[in-house]
Amino acid sequence: MSRSVPTDKLGDALRIKPGSKVQLDRFDAGQTLGHDKTSAQKVEGELEASLTSLQERLWAEAKHPVLIVLQGIDAAGKDGTIRKVLDAFNPMGCDVTSFKVPTPLELSHDYLWRVHSHVPAKGSIAIFNRSHYEDVLVVRVHGFVPEATWRKRYDQINDWERTLTEEGTTIVKFFLYIDKDEQKRRLQDRIDDPTKNWKFKSGDLPERALWDEYIAAFQECLERTSTDAAPWYLIPANRNWFRNLAVSRIVEETLDRLDPQYPPPEPGIDKVVVD
Ligand code: AMP
Ligand code: MG
Numbered sequence: 001m002s003r004s005v006p007t008d009k010l011g012d013a014l015r016i017k018p019g020s021k022v023q024l025d026r027f028d029a030g031q032t033l034g035h036d037k038t039s040a041q042k043v044e045g046e047l048e049a050s051l052t053s054l055q056e057r058l059w060a061e062a063k064h065p066v067l068i069v070l071q072g073i074d075a076a077g078k079d080g081t082i083r084k085v086l087d088a089f090n091p092m093g094c095d096v097t098s099f100k101v102p103t104p105l106e107l108s109h110d111y112l113w114r115v116h117s118h119v120p121a122k123g124s125i126a127i128f129n130r131s132h133y134e135d136v137l138v139v140r141v142h143g144f145v146p147e148a149t150w151r152k153r154y155d156q157i158n159d160w161e162r163t164l165t166e167e168g169t170t171i172v173k174f175f176l177y178i179d180k181d182e183q184k185r186r187l188q189d190r191i192d193d194p195t196k197n198w199k200f201k202s203g204d205l206p207e208r209a210l211w212d213e214y215i216a217a218f219q220e221c222l223e224r225t226s227t228d229a230a231p232w233y234l235i236p237a238n239r240n241w242f243r244n245l246a247v248s249r250i251v252e253e254t255l256d257r258l259d260p261q262y263p264p265p266e267p268g269i270d271k272v273v274v275d
Pocket of ligand 2 (some may be wrong): 074
């Protein structure tokens with residue numbers, strides 16, 4: 001039987017504890033932890049209002065940078081999640097970067113160079129749609145660099161993320177997990193629905209054939225790089241409404257923990273009258 005977890009405990013339930021084992025084939029991508037669509041959509045409205053207010057104060061205060069990393073296999077819903085979460089935010093103070101196949105310029109640098117230039121400034125939220133994690137995922141699956149090279153990257157990534165968090169950045173990472181049947185449905189839909197054709201690339205099919213290799217790479221990545229400083233959350237993502245609920249709630253509690261405050265007014269403002 002599926003567990004029932006109240007909204008304010010979703011973060012605790014879905015956070016990957018550092019050092020724990022991850023077995024995606026035993027993880028139910030369709031679970032909703034006791035929530036149903038109708039009540040979730042109601043909570044969503046409240047979450048959205050809260051996110052809007054938190055982000056405004058974060059931006060006004062200009063003290064804390066926040067980095068949100070989204071990873072997931074093709075069609076896991078990274079774009080849809082961004083659309084949903086961003087709905088709550090003022091675009092000023094929020095940047096989305098989508099990391100694609102590296103350009104020759106990017107490839108001529110170390111793999112962290114292109115991501116480091118997009119980390120958030122104080123008061124800003126940066127969302128990474130794919131990230132430096134591609135360099136232990138697609139790069140591993142396709143053998144773009146030797147194993148000895150990508151294997152060192154787990155520690156390098158932990159060190160780099162720790163540097164950012166020690167310097168004040170808050171990092172949250174979401175792995176959106178759909179199962180193989182759900183990916184089939186979504187890819188087929190991209191072929192059948194003319195308004196979604198643009199999302200389909202014939203290269204998606206050979207990638208799907210590497211499902212097991214990707215899952216092995218995801219598992220090791222989640223096990224090696226979920227840290228107290230920069231935790232991964234494993235989100236059951238077969239149902240978009242539950243994925244949105246979980247991600248919105250976890251982002252909300254992350255911002256809430258920072259307790260952003262409007263900065264104090266200029267001294268003497270109470271005596272100023274505009275004429
Ligand atoms: P999409 O997110 O659908 O626009 O696709 C972006 C593509 O870029 C995906 O196929 C990723 O696997 C690929 N990609 C992203 N980062 C890297 C990287 N570091 N090395 C190779 N391919 C990458
Ligand atoms: Mg794609």
